[in-house]
Amino acid sequence: MLPFTELEKELSKARxxxxxxxxxxxxxxxxxxxxxxxxLCQKRLEWGRDDELxxxxxxxxEAIDRYREERQVPFLAYARxxxxxxxxxxxxxxxxxxxxxxxxxxxxxxxxxxAQEEYWHHEAAREREEEIKEFNALxxxxxxxxxxxxxxxxxxxxxxxxxxxxxxxLAGHSELISRLFRAKKLPVRELxxxxxxxxxxxxxxxxxxxxxxxxxxxxxxFLYLCNYLRWPEAEKREKQ
Amino acid sequence: MKQITGLVIEIxxxxxxxxxxxxxxxxxxxxxxxxxxxxEITSAPVKILPAAWWKPLLAAACVCxxxxxxxxxxxxxxxxxxxxxLDINPSVELGxxxxxxxxxSNGLDADGEKLLQQVTVRGRPVxxxxxxxxxGAVTARFLKPGEAGIILTTVTAAKEExxxxxxxxxxxxxxxxxxxxxxxQAEVVAEQTPPQVRRQAREAxxxxxxxxxxxxxxxxxxxxxxxxxxxxxxxxxEIKKHFKTEDLIRPLPERQQEKKKEPPAGKPPAFKSxxxxxxxxxxxxxxxxxxxxxxxxxxxxxxxxxxxxDQEEAKKIDAGEKKKPPAFLKGxxxxxxGPEKKEGGKERGKKxxxx
Numbered sequence: 001m002l003p004f005t006e007l008e009k010e011l012s013k014a015r016x017x018x019x020x021x022x023x024x025x026x027x028x029x030x031x032x033x034x035x036x037x038x039x040l041c042q043k044r045l046e047w048g049r050d051d052e053l054x055x056x057x058x059x060x061x062e063a064i065d066r067y068r069e070e071r072q073v074p075f076l077a078y079a080r081x082x083x084x085x086x087x088x089x090x091x092x093x094x095x096x097x098x099x100x101x102x103x104x105x106x107x108x109x110x111x112x113x114x115a116q117e118e119y120w121h122h123e124a125a126r127e128r129e130e131e132i133k134e135f136n137a138l139x140x141x142x143x144x145x146x147x148x149x150x151x152x153x154x155x156x157x158x159x160x161x162x163x164x165x166x167x168x169x170l171a172g173h174s175e176l177i178s179r180l181f182r183a184k185k186l187p188v189r190e191l192x193x194x195x196x197x198x199x200x201x202x203x204x205x206x207x208x209x210x211x212x213x214x215x216x217x218x219x220x221x222f223l224y225l226c227n228y229l230r231w232p233e234a235e236k237r238e239k240q
Numbered sequence: 241m242k243q244i245t246g247l248v249i250e251i252x253x254x255x256x257x258x259x260x261x262x263x264x265x266x267x268x269x270x271x272x273x274x275x276x277x278x279x280e281i282t283s284a285p286v287k288i289l290p291a292a293w294w295k296p297l298l299a300a301a302c303v304c305x306x307x308x309x310x311x312x313x314x315x316x317x318x319x320x321x322x323x324x325x326l327d328i329n330p331s332v333e334l335g336x337x338x339x340x341x342x343x344x345s346n347g348l349d350a351d352g353e354k355l356l357q358q359v360t361v362r363g364r365p366v367x368x369x370x371x372x373x374x375x376g377a378v379t380a381r382f383l384k385p386g387e388a389g390i391i392l393t394t395v396t397a398a399k400e401e402x403x404x405x406x407x408x409x410x411x412x413x414x415x416x417x418x419x420x421x422x423x424x425q426a427e428v429v430a431e432q433t434p435p436q437v438r439r440q441a442r443e444a445x446x447x448x449x450x451x452x453x454x455x456x457x458x459x460x461x462x463x464x465x466x467x468x469x470x471x472x473x474x475x476x477x478e479i480k481k482h483f484k485t486e487d488l489i490r491p492l493p494e495r496q497q498e499k500k501k502e503p504p505a506g507k508p509p510a511f512k513s514x515x516x517x518x519x520x521x522x523x524x525x526x527x528x529x530x531x532x533x534x535x536x537x538x539x540x541x542x543x544x545x546x547x548x549x550d551q552e553e554a555k556k557i558d559a560g561e562k563k564k565p566p567a568f569l570k571g572x573x574x575x576x577x578g579p580e581k582k583e584g585g586k587e588r589g590k591k592x593x594x595x
Binding site: 101121125126127128129132133135136146149150154155160161164170179208211212224225228229 | 247249250257261263264265267276277278279316464489
């Protein structure tokens with residue numbers, strides 16, 4: 001999956017008429033399309049065989065053109081929404097597919113899609129809320145609450161930066177991540193070795209690191225959250 | 241306070257938890273209007289109490305409690321539960337604590353203070369302190385060997401409720417021991433008094449012993465005024481007003497019947513319950529001997545009962561009811577007659593012995 005800043009660059013290129021950039025986006029995001037569409041249809045799909053995927057891709061293309069950049073709605077979220085709405089549109093025309101409540105809502109608001117920007121606000125807000133609730137549930141399985149996070153969140157910018165970095169590393173490390181999921185505990189020692197952060201710091205910010213790592217790891221599920229955070233790398237690049 | 245911006249991730253009663261773009265999870269004051277999860281808001285951060293914030297407080301409270309308990313105990317054990325007054329020529333008063341040690345000392349006149357400056361009494365067992373004081377008095381020429389004198393000692397409870405106070409016999413013996421060492425011939429009178437008497441004595445500016453003498457003298461119709469007692473020593477007053485302290489100070493017995501009890505074997509215990517006093521009846525032989533040495537006679541038996549009497553008198557004085565000499569005379573005339581007959585004999589006998 002493309003890192004965000006890359007995506008943004010490509011997006012602006014594609015919108016200003018760069019076909020190569022557009023291609024790159026479509027290709028790069030095809031797994032994303034697969035995931036969204038599969039989830040919606042609740043069955044396994046294959047490129048080339050299933051029409052649904054083509055529909056999804058077309059919708060993605062449309063999203064590139066229609067996207068109005070606002071902080072509140074990351075491109076991927078917008079794209080996802082659009083893919084969903086186009087797809088339900090299509091599926092309704094196929095008689096034998098039962099619509100779930102969620103999709104009914106999306107279908108009903110098809111008309112509003114074209115016109116109102118407010119619709120996007122509502123939708124985005126709803127999706128954000130859903131996302132956060134899911135995140136809360138996930139944290140619950142690790143025995144972490146938002147209140148606890150508020151208590152152990154590092155106050156100093158430096159410590160925060162360090163821990164955010166460590167969380168990123170953890171999220172990228174498949175073995176440690178699976179350990180985290182299995183044991184529901186942070187592998188402090190290994191992470192300290194890997195990142196060079198002191199064990200004490202990691203211990204103190206234990207819950208914080210886990211929470212942030214989860215956001216990063218499930219970046220597509222937690223689109224809004226992940227997008228909202230200013231990751232240290234991104235900040236560095238912006239300064240450059 | 242500076243406000244911060246973030247996505248609302250949890251809504252509580254008065255606060256929300258937000259996630260800032262910098263990656264901070266913070267708790268902020270809940271905005272007045274309706275907030276939804278996922279909304280971006282700007283608000284002032286709220287101070288978060290760390291988990292189990294009360295633990296350090298609890299620890300501190302325990303320490304304080306312990307310290308104050310220790311302090312109070314210290315004060316309690318150092319508290320004077322009884323006062324031993326010594327009137328030689330100088331008048332002093334020692335405060336005694338529960339461990340029979342001297343914890344306070346007051347000089348009730350200029351000489352008394354001088355004496356206390358010369359003799360260390362604080363922290364010493366009361367009998368030692370008394371001995372040392374008498375010895376000091378001799379050294380300072382307040383008492384002169386070969387000269388007749390009278391030493392009046394009192395033992396008073398600090399408060400009415402206190403039961404265990406030093407035995408006046410102990411005080412008596414300590415004084416006598418010191419006197420013997422220096423070969424001073426002086427009479428010693430030891431009396432036990434209730435707290436009110438001491439209180440009134442202080443108000444009058446007298447030592448407990450002198451005030452007691454004043455009270456009892458008035459009871460017997462031989463008034464000695466407070467001013468006289470203030471200015472002169474007891475010895476001087478004895479000569480001037482022709483009385484024997486022993487006689488005057490002995491309380492009037494209330495009843496004919498006396499309690500019959502055997503004295504405890506061996507030395508009397510250092511501390512005794514104020515209510516019980518050994519009464520020696522068949523000691524007339526010893527009495528006479530002791531009288532020669534100026535010892536107080538064992539009629540203190542009656543004193544035990546008459547504690548109540550004194551207290552009542554003292555209470556009445558407190559209440560300002562009575563005018564002293566005449567009332568006493570009238571009230572006690574009958575009492576005086578009866579036992580006086582018995583006592584009269586003894587009195588005469590004593591006068592002869594010491595005369």
